Amino acid sequence: MSRSPRFASAQAAMYTGLAMSCLFCKIVEGSIPSTAVYQDDRVYAFSDINPKAPVHVLVVPREHISSLHDTDREHRALLGHLLGTVAEIARQKGLGKGYRVVVNIGEDGGQTVDHLHLHLLAGRPMTWPPG
Numbered sequence: 001m002s003r004s005p006r007f008a009s010a011q012a013a014m015y016t017g018l019a020m021s022c023l024f025c026k027i028v029e030g031s032i033p034s035t036a037v038y039q040d041d042r043v044y045a046f047s048d049i050n051p052k053a054p055v056h057v058l059v060v061p062r063e064h065i066s067s068l069h070d071t072d073r074e075h076r077a078l079l080g081h082l083l084g085t086v087a088e089i090a091r092q093k094g095l096g097k098g099y100r101v102v103v104n105i106g107e108d109g110g111q112t113v114d115h116l117h118l119h120l121l122a123g124r125p126m127t128w129p130p131g
């Protein structure tokens with residue numbers, strides 16, 4: 001499969017500006033250790049270091065994207081792939097009883113790491129509404 005120009009420029013962007021100091025970019029690169037759960041050419045999934053449920057996995061794009069708010073139409077296939085990856089991991093882990101997918105966005109949304117990520121939470125009943 002040939003790599004699109006967009007992919008090439010996204011790869012270059014990973015090594016510029018904010019992305020250079022981005023925690024999740026470093027985890028994707030492997031320069032900060034993590035416990036891998038799933039990976040392919042577009043996404044990487046790993047265990048959350050401070051789990052909020054018995055199962056707590058983070059799914060991130062390999063490409064540095066600051067938040068969901070910073071995505072555009074060109075990211076839609078990737079966004080679908082991120083969500084589909086969560087479902088695939090949930091099936092692999094036998095989470096048929098249910099789980100929650102959370103995306104925190106920006107300051108009021110509670111986002112603390114500025115690299116888009118989906119939380120997969122499971123293994124206990126979730127409360128509603130979230131805090």
Ligand code: AMP
Binds near residue numbers: 023048104110
């Ligand atoms: P958020 O608050 O939505 O930005 O989520 C960031 C998540 O990253 C939190 O749940 C943290 O526990 C998690 N986290 C922070 N540092 C690490 C790390 N080095 N490895 C794995 N998860 C991390």
Ligand code: ZN
Binds near residue numbers: 019022026064065
């Ligand atoms: Zn990043």
